[in-house]
Amino acid sequence: xxxxxxxxxxxxxxxxxxxxxxxxxxxxxxxxxxxxxxxxxxxxxxxxxxxxxxxxxxxxxxxxxxxxxxxxxxxxxxxxxxxxxxxxxxxxxxxxxxxxxxxxxxxxxxxxxxxxxxxxxxxxxxxxxxxxxxxxxxxxxxxxxxxxxxxxxxxxxxxxxxxxxxxxxxxxxxxxxxxxxxxxxxxxxxxxxxxxxxxxxxxxxxxxxxxxxxxxxxxxxxxxxxxxxxxxxxxxxxxxxxxxx
Amino acid sequence: xxxxxxxxxxxxxxxxxxxxxxxxxxxxxxxxxxxxxxxxxxxxxxxxxxxxxxxxxxxxxxxxxxxxxxxxxxxxxxxxxxxxxxxxxxxxxxxxxxxxxxxxxxxxxxxxxxxxxxxxxxxxxxxxxxxxxxxxxxxxxxxxxxxxxxxxxxxxxxxxxxxxxxxxxxxxxxxxxxxxxxxxxxxxxxxxxxxxxxxxxxxxx
Numbered sequence: 001x002x003x004x005x006x007x008x009x010x011x012x013x014x015x016x017x018x019x020x021x022x023x024x025x026x027x028x029x030x031x032x033x034x035x036x037x038x039x040x041x042x043x044x045x046x047x048x049x050x051x052x053x054x055x056x057x058x059x060x061x062x063x064x065x066x067x068x069x070x071x072x073x074x075x076x077x078x079x080x081x082x083x084x085x086x087x088x089x090x091x092x093x094x095x096x097x098x099x100x101x102x103x104x105x106x107x108x109x110x111x112x113x114x115x116x117x118x119x120x121x122x123x124x125x126x127x128x129x130x131x132x133x134x135x136x137x138x139x140x141x142x143x144x145x146x147x148x149x150x151x152x153x154x155x156x157x158x159x160x161x162x163x164x165x166x167x168x169x170x171x172x173x174x175x176x177x178x179x180x181x182x183x184x185x186x187x188x189x190x191x192x193x194x195x196x197x198x199x200x201x202x203x204x205x206x207x208x209x210x211x212x213x214x215x216x217x218x219x220x221x222x223x224x225x226x227x228x229x230x231x232x233x234x235x236x237x238x239x240x241x242x243x244x245x
Numbered sequence: 246x247x248x249x250x251x252x253x254x255x256x257x258x259x260x261x262x263x264x265x266x267x268x269x270x271x272x273x274x275x276x277x278x279x280x281x282x283x284x285x286x287x288x289x290x291x292x293x294x295x296x297x298x299x300x301x302x303x304x305x306x307x308x309x310x311x312x313x314x315x316x317x318x319x320x321x322x323x324x325x326x327x328x329x330x331x332x333x334x335x336x337x338x339x340x341x342x343x344x345x346x347x348x349x350x351x352x353x354x355x356x357x358x359x360x361x362x363x364x365x366x367x368x369x370x371x372x373x374x375x376x377x378x379x380x381x382x383x384x385x386x387x388x389x390x391x392x393x394x395x396x397x398x399x400x401x402x403x404x405x406x407x408x409x410x411x412x413x414x415x416x417x418x419x420x421x422x423x424x425x426x427x428x429x430x431x432x433x434x435x436x437x438x439x440x441x442x443x444x445x446x447x448x449x450x
Contacts, residue, residue, distance in 0.1 A: 037268070039275050039304075045318035045325075048432050128275065129302045154275050154302065170435075175275055177304065202264040212265070227435040231450070234429070234437055237401050238448045 031187030036209035039175035046219040048226045053090035060091040065124040118164035128154040146185035161228035169228040273306040322434035334438045335372035337449045348422040355427040385416035400429045405446035412444030
């Protein structure tokens with residue numbers, strides 16, 4: 001039999017848990033470590049230097065296709081960044097979001113000009129898998145964010161390069177995995193490791209995952225487009241034997 | 246934490262046990278449980294229980310033979326796909342000109358590194374033999390004057406000219422077919438293939 005005084009103590013202790021739980025959620029919500037793992041294709045060796053003029057004789061159309069995973073605004077941003085990547089390598093770049101490319105204007109600039117190579121780069125992203133086990137969130141709240149809650153997803157970036165006639169020169173599927181670790185425990189332990197044991201190239205907390213993903217993606221895009229450029233030159237020579245370059 | 250530690254150790258993500266640099270030396274792929282059970286029978290067991298999430302995924306990792314950075318990146322890219330590349334080149338040659346199946350096949354490789362050139366030639370010859378073709382180890386010779394002229398031409402022009410000279414000098418006869426494998430630019434990681442038959446040259450890819 002519970003006395004009124006004990007009942008009151010029990011009620012007070014239960015009510016006290018609520019703000020503590022809220023504190024745990026707030027603390028966990030602000031402490032996020034996200035990591036990136038390259039899967040198929042994203043960390044293949046790359047030879048091309050993205051800062052060199054590798055594509056000086058190329059007219060490039062970059063098409064960023066939208067979908068359930070990539071909205072128009074995201075596709076816009078991706079297209080601008082990829083266009084800048086190829087412009088830095090000397091290509092003349094136009095961009096479009098989905099749909100067929102605009103009518104080609106006459107780019108001939110006189111009889112002595114060598115014929116440029118016209119390439120179309122199509123980018124399409126999709127989410128392969130996403131998981132966020134509910135038990136992890138329960139554990140995070142119950143442990144006041146010492147135990148982490150985890151959300152992970154696997155994405156695929158599809159890359160196709162075609163010549164001006166629509167012939168497929170190269171096709172690539174670049175897969176990667178992103179994991180978000182929510183919780184003060186994970187954030188603090190990784191922050192401590194970053195400060196004490198890990199070298200700067202191996203640091204985890206911060207924006208390192210985004211930078212690593214960008215570096216890998218842009219390197220693979222540069223290499224694939226350059227290989228496609230060479231393939232287009234060979235096919236062009238096959239179609240017009242003896243054509244001088 | 247104790248229960249979480251083994252899972253963290255097994256997860257190929259930067260964590261307490263593996264650095265990001267170390268994990269770059271792993272080749273990982275993402276599979277469905279069904280595909281994992283098919284490719285790794287006995288090691289991956291697909292549960293039929295309704296309590297198990299049917300959309301669970303598997304990440305399978307294997308350590309690379311060589312750490313990144315040990316080999317030149319171009320060699321690393323080409324040699325890590327050697328069998329697939331050689332099979333693809335042999336298939337392209339045999340399927341594009343099926344009437345040449347009865348000919349004696351020779352292989353010439355143009356690659357800046359002799360050791361890699363040898364590996365490529367050997368792999369392509371093996372692939373042609375696997376395809377049922379008759380392959381010779383002979384290398385067609387050219388006169389010194391021809392070599393000095395061809396060396397000054399761009400690769401896209403040199404190969405057709407070399408093919409013409411092989412026919413004229415008798416190095417390649419009417420019973421021969423030559424499959425050439427070439428790297429046309431030091432910045433690319435894809436190889437090109439061409440066919441020299443009866444003095445006529447054609448690029449396959």
